[in-house]
Amino acid sequence: MDTVLETRNLKKYFSVTGGILKRKIDDVRAVDGVDMAIERGKCFGLVGESGCGKSTLGRTIVRLLDPTDGHIFYDIEEDIKNEIVELAESEDSENNRLQALEKEYCLSEFEGKNLNKMREKIQIVFQDPTTSLNPRMLVKDIVGEPLEVHDIAGDKREKVLKLLKDVGLDEEHLYRYPHEFSGGQRQRIAIARALAVDPELLILDEPTSALDVSVQAQIINMLQRLQKEHDLTYLFITHDLSVAEYICDRIAVMYLGRIVEQAPTEKLFAAPKHPYTGGLLSSAPIADPNEEREVSVEIAGEVPSPRDPPQGCSFHPRCPNCTDKCTKEYPPLEEKEENQIAACWHPLD
Known part of the structure; x- marks a missing residue:
């Protein structure tokens, strides 16, 4: 597998x-x-x-x-995963080898650039597109925003238009706001946005x-x-x-x-x-x-x-x-x- x-x-x-001090x-x-x-x-x-x-x-x-x-x-390769888990379960779970492996291979420990890079590979689509789409942004900017965040080269408008066509929308939808769409269309926009970075x-x-x-x-x-x-x-x-x-x-x-x-x-x-x-x-x-x-x-x-x-x-x-x-x-x-x-x-x- x-x-x-x-x-x-x-x-x-x-x-x-x-309590008064809001302690755990x-x-x-x-x-x-x-x-x-x-x-x-x-x-x-x-x-x-x-x-x-x-x-x-x-x-x-x-x-x-x-x-x-x-x-x-x-x-990640199976032997690396097993080594990380075995080290974590051992008595010496604070050793330098474990910390180095987790920092390099375990998504739980990723920060900064490593985490940002991983989000090019893993994207999420939420349940309610009404709350997950910015109501003040045009569709072209909503779908194109990940391209700017992840600094992806190429013709942004052409890429956004292709993504919209992939999810069943068209060029006429580029300059509309989320409230101008039905629930199904808004979810299509959310899916197009998730696909923008080729996850x-x-x-x-x-x-x-x-x-x-x-x-x-x-x-x-x-x-x-x-x-x-x-x-x-x-x-x-x-x-x-x-x-x-x-x-x-x-x-x-x-x-x-x-x-x-x-x-x-x-x-x-x-x-x-x-x-x-x-x-x-x-x-x-x-x-x-x-x-x-x-x-x-x-x-x-x-x-x-x-x-x-x-x-x-x-x-x-x-x-x-x-x-x-x-x-x-x-x-x-x-x-x-x-x-x-x-x-x-x-x-x-």
Whole structure:
């Protein structure tokens, strides 16, 4: 497998302060030790309920948020990644060799020019284009701004026009403001802006959730076309299982800041192993009322607070298969079937 991006034990905690002096009293564990590998040229889906940490993970990977701990590797050889992780886990984790390797190879430690250079390779498209596009800028300036920031040579206007045509817009749209477009058109502009620096990886954070169903289909089909034309890799973040099933090659299911299952899309939908995945699939609507569900798992209760997650498996208060072991020890993410991994002591049959 040609892995382009990998995270190892990646964490992002947000401090909770209290008292007169506003001292730290706790942490909100938004991302709590994520191991994930994305294959080059594929669409990797990340699904889960609202508040599970999907968007925080995406923003941490692109370094809009600084990680609390863990490693982010982009197109790095396996032996270098392993050496960095082994040194970090050793007693002498402050040695000069580790610091030098992290500074050169770990995106978590990048700063200044190194981080700016990496953002030419990794770009993000946000959920709501209304808030992600500057309302005071013309489209030609919005799409062309990354070319100036990254000092990319060439005819700027020609490049911007080509990008707009790639996403289904035209020359007449160059001199308009974002409020003059529909929601679908604004998302096309946001995608064109992300493509301006010729990235290799796009993080798509709920790119269709704010759009009508018919427009969603157009954007999804356009993304598939762009992936082939620009040789892109996608991290596709969504809560819509039907969209994930349509566009993704492999899917990771996230719950309370952790990955609980990963599998190829067809295998995940046909035979999920984690009860939470089974519950998500059971809750998805079916168009045909006479069709029987392949998976039927009922999930009770609400998602616990990431500030105070349960001991043991974080899903055990809602799990129909819970035992005493589940309440005491968090299960490892390990292989249940070929190319399918899950973190569960009592997986589904």
